[in-house]
Amino acid sequence: MNLKLFFFSGMIALLSCNINDVSAKEYKISKGELLNKIKGGWAGQVIGCTYGGPTEFKWNGTMIGEEIPIPWDDTRMVWYYKNSPGLYDDVYMDLTFVQVFEKYGLDAPDSLHAKYFANAGYPLWHANQAARYNILNGIMPPESGHWKNNPHADDIDFQIEADFAGLMSPGMVNAASEIGWRIGHIMNYGDGVYGGIYVAAMYALAFVHNDIEFIVEEALKSIPRQSKYYQCIADVLRCYRKDPKDWKKAWFEVQKKWSADTGCPDGVFQPYNIDATVNGAYIVIGLLYGRGDYGATIDISTRCGYDSDCNPANAAGILGTMIGYDKIPAYWKQGLDKVEDLNFAHTEMSLNKVYEIGFRHASEMIIRNGGRLTGDxxxxxxxxPKPVPLEVGFEGLYPVERRRIGSNLGGKNREISFKINGSAFVLSGRAVKNSDRPDSILEIEVYINGNLHEVAKIPTNNRIRRHDLTWNYDLTEGENNITLKAIKIPEGYRIDATDVIVYSRNRPGKLVYY
Structure with a gap:
């Protein structure tokens, strides 16, 4: 990067038109206010993530009651930084891509982002981990995020780490979408990508608009109307307009209509849900029903449950961008000064560093997208906003069964066989080693109806693990025989096969009660 850091003017942003005039072609913003909003976005993520930290995935399929206190004081952030830094995965994941842009420029190819992402030292889960495994085994983006290669493709992963794309694209929502489309397909597909694009779009719009309802609705134009994600958020908007005072009504509508998980093997037929769509709805419920109040926004997004640290992090970051760092209430910034110079885990970046880097990237993006700098x-x-292309993951597949396999390969047990009745399956499980053994990559052969489907490599090392043992979404509907055979499982190692999730192309009928 050859841009020198600008001198930060503290003057108030000057706008060349009404703040929510969508016909506007240009907006003016001072250097000082641009920095102020970038700081508000990054700091907001940390504040929201910290507040929701104690509740993450402890309330699944239920709200966190208002009678349940969620602590907040000036020690919360520094405690997590020092004792549980993995809480901030939705921040340091962003920083991986920020680092690549900083080192290689804003035209850095997807392959570099994928390389840094896959080889980073931090642990990953769900779509991110499945993508890491794919990339390390030669499946590069966009195939690394495609649902046929990644059973977690609709999960929340890119949604929680897409903030950077909007923060570097002030007022330039399509530029944010272009970045999101490329990087989002490293680990996600379809609605999983749309979640990140939508979040980034809200950030981009928050630089130049001060009406949160407008931002929520206008950003939705960035994703296809036919997508499940769009339809879910549109439902939340309708609920809000019908009754803007009761967020719980919107929560019930989302839970009733959108909470059934199709893709994620950990969430199908379980109360657990890390799907981007339903968690995206909880971001929006916080933003809308918080009505610009910072504390209410964070608290509502948190009390919706499920991924209740990441959702308020996105909500607080978007609102923080809209109002700017200086206007985040002092109550919510208490303790922030204790961590702004501390590097996030697995990075060499602190908040103060990313404020500076983020300003440079946003400045460069403004110029390269037809903007200009005159004085300050x-x-x-x-x-x-223009919608990105439509793509649908797990299309035409319906979960019909979750069954415990509960067997293992290793020692004298060299084969597992089971039958399914459907057209697709995912088998969950893991590689295990005795404590005295080094990490290894175990191998199994997977046969479907007597034909070799794949030779699966299953690492014992958690950082590079295969998130699910094996899967296939292209079977002929009907009875299918699945066999796993041990090829390389030495003494002291084993592979546990836990649950099989079965899909059919025949939509299940509704339950009838007598």
Whole structure:
């Protein structure tokens, strides 16, 4: 990067048109206010994530009651930084991509982002981990995130780490979408990508608009109307307009209509849900029903449950961008000064460093997208949102069974066989080693109806593990025989096969009660 850090003027942003005039072609913003909003976005993520930290996935399929206190004081952030830094995975994941842009420029190819992501030292889960395994085994983006290669493709992963794309694209929502489309397909597909694009779009719009309802609705134009994600968020907007005072009504509508998980093997027929769509709805419920109140926004997003640290992190970051760092209430910034110079886990970046880097990237993006700098004032070439292409993961597949296999391969047990009745399956499980053995990569052959489907490599090392043992989404509907055979499982190692999730192309009928 050859841009020198600008001198940060503290003057108030100057806008060349009404703040929510969507016909506007240009917006003006001072250097100082641009920095202020970037700081508000990054700091907001940390604040929201910290507040929701104690509740993450402890309330699944239920709200966190208002009678349940969620602690907040000036020790919360520094405690997590020092004792549980993995809480901030939705921040340091963003920083991986920020680091690549910083080192290689804003035209850094997807392959570099994928390389840094896959080889980073931090642990991953769900779509991120499945993508890491794919990349390390030669399946590069966008195939690394495709649902036929990644059973977690609709999960929340890119949604929680897409903030950077909007924060580097002030007022330029389509530029944010272009970045999101490329990087989102490293680990996700379809609705999983749309979640990240939608979040990034809200960030981009929050630089130039001060009406949160407008931001929520306008950003939705960035994703296809036919997508499940769009339809879910549109339902939340309808609930809000019908009754803007009761967020719990919207929560019940989301739970009733959108909470059934199709993709994630950990969530199908379980109360657990890490799907991007339902958790995206909880971001929006916080933003809408919080009505610009910072504390209410964070608290509502948290009390919706499920991924209740990541959702308020996105909500607090978007609102923090809209109002700017200086206007985040002092109550919510207490303790922030204790961590702003501390590097996030697995990075060499602190909040203070990313404020500076984020400002440089946003400045460069403004210029390369037709804007200009005159003195201390940037003129942003505003972009009207355009939808990205439609793609649908797990199309035509319906979960019909979750069954415990509960067997293992290793020692004298060299084969596992079971039958399914359907057209697709995912088998969950893991590789295990005795404590005195080094990590190894175990191998099994997977046969479907007597034909070799794949030779699966299953690492014992958790960082590079295969998230699920094996899967296939292209079977002929009907009875299918699955056999796993041990090829390389030495003494002291084993592979546990836990649950099989079965899919059919025949939509199940509704339950009838007598």
């Amino acid at each position: 004032i940037f003129t942003i070439n505003y972009q009207q």
